[in-house]
Each structure stands twice: as C-alpha cells, then as structure tokens.
Amino acid sequence: MSSDSDPDRQASNSSSKITAIQDELFAPGRSKAERYAQLVIGRNSLWTLIKYELIVTGCSWVPGAIGFLLRSKLYPFLLGRVGDNVTFGVNVVLRHPHKIVIGNNVVIDDGCVLDAKGMSNSGITIGDGVFVGRNTILSCKNGDIVIDDRANIGFNCEIFSGGKVRLGKDTLVAAYTYMVGGDHEHKRTDTPVLYQGRIARGIEVDDNVWLGAHVVISDGSSVGHDAIIGAGAVVVGDVPPFHIAVGVPAKIIRDRRDSTKPPESTER
Secondary structure: OOOOOOHHHHHHHHHHHOOHHHHHHHOOOOOHHHHHHHHHOOOOOHHHHHHHHHHHHHHOOOOHHHHHHHHHHHHHHOOOEEOOOOEEOOOOEEEOHHHEEEOOOOEEOOOOEEEOOOOOOOOEEEOOOOEEOOOOEEEEOOOEEEEOOOOEEOOOOEEEEOOEEEEOOOOEEOOOOEEEEOEEOOOOOOOOHHHOOEEOOOEEEOOOOEEOOOOEEOOOOEEOOOOEEOOOOEEOOEEOOOEEEEOOOOEEEEEOOOOOOOOOOOOO
16 A cells, blocks of 8 residues: 555655646647647637737837837737836737736836746736846746835846745845745655745845845845845845845845944945
C-alpha cells in the first residue's frame, strides 16, 4: 500500500504543482488557439482574442507621434481601466490586460512587459503619475502588483509577484532593480525544485523610498518609509523607516534622522 511518505507518490503529487503557465500551454483537450488565448488574454473568447490581435498587431510597433496616439486611443479597449494622459511606448507587451488598471498621467516606456497573468489574482494596479522605464517587466505569478502614485521605476527593472508586491508613493527605483515576491520550496533532495511548489509572502516597499541601482529585494522583505537602499544591496528581511542599508546581505548603517554623519551616496 502506498503512502504520502513514498517518494514515488510524493513526486507524482508534486507534479500537480507545475507552474500555471505550463499548465495552460500543455493542458489536454484544448486547441492551440484556446491555449494561446488563455495564456495571453486570460479568456476563452474568440472576439476578445480577435480584438487583442487587431489592436496589438496594428499599433504596438508604430513609432513616433502616430504610434503614441494610436496606442492611447486603442489600448483602453484591452485594459481593465485607463485614466487620462497615459502614454504607451513602442512594443509594450500586455498579458491578461483586463486585469491591468492604470491611473492618470502615466508613462509606460518602450519595451515594457505588463503581465497580469494568474488564475485567482487581481493583477496589476498602477497609480497616478507613475513612470515605468523602458524594458521593465511587471509580472504576476498568480499574485498582485501595486504601484502607488508618483512612483518612478528606472529601466530594465523586474518585479515578480506570487503573492503581493507593493511600491509606495513617491518611491524612486533605479535601473536593474529586481524584486521577487515569491520563492520555490526546496527542502527535498529527491525531487527537482521545479516540482516542489511555491511559497509567496510578498514584498512591501513603503512611501518615499529610494532603491539604488541593481538592488535585489527578496520575498518576505519590507522597506519602511523614507528608507534608502544602496546600489547593489540584497535585502533579506526588514529595513526600518528612515534607515540606510547597504551590502550583501543588506545591513543598516545609519538612521537618516541622525545628522551627525554625512549621508551615504547611492548610485542611480
């Protein structure tokens, strides 16, 4: 009689924990068109798929002022909600766009990826006055991403969420920052990490924070309001408000409210 302690049984059970993306790609009984629709738009609707393809194919690549105008007029038909004066750059990628909400006066620069994919999540919410630099990736792994008002995200940043990742108001995120709101189980050595499931505690970056270039924020970490994280630091755990942290792993070096020491420089 097999039991849950049997390695073969456990490996079999763990195969059900394969990523949602792979589930959709290889799901039996679905046509290629149905798999593509579920992966890209998150809905099994022929009309929604046709609308998506026509709009994206027709204007995502168009350069210059004409492209900006076309995308500003047509992308709202794909997205959950879009405010006024929103600019989309060239070759912006949208996945599950009905779960993407964008406020007023927002810039999504060239080559960005907004991927709200998930089976039970709310998706991506971007507040007013936000700037998202070119080639930045916002990707939900069945989690949520919230970018609060006036946050400024540099180019080539990556934010992944298996739970919830939040960037607070007036947060400054320098280039190549990496935030991963999720992790893989890895306790077992008889089963590949891929099949051991995922955990997600989320990431909270509060208001008025400055993240230097190449900063890494790991799952379960938080950065308090008005804190500064030095370039190249790896945050594992919590950084209190008003404090400066640097290094790998990041260590607190001082409180910004202490005027007895000069402020540390943080590359942007």
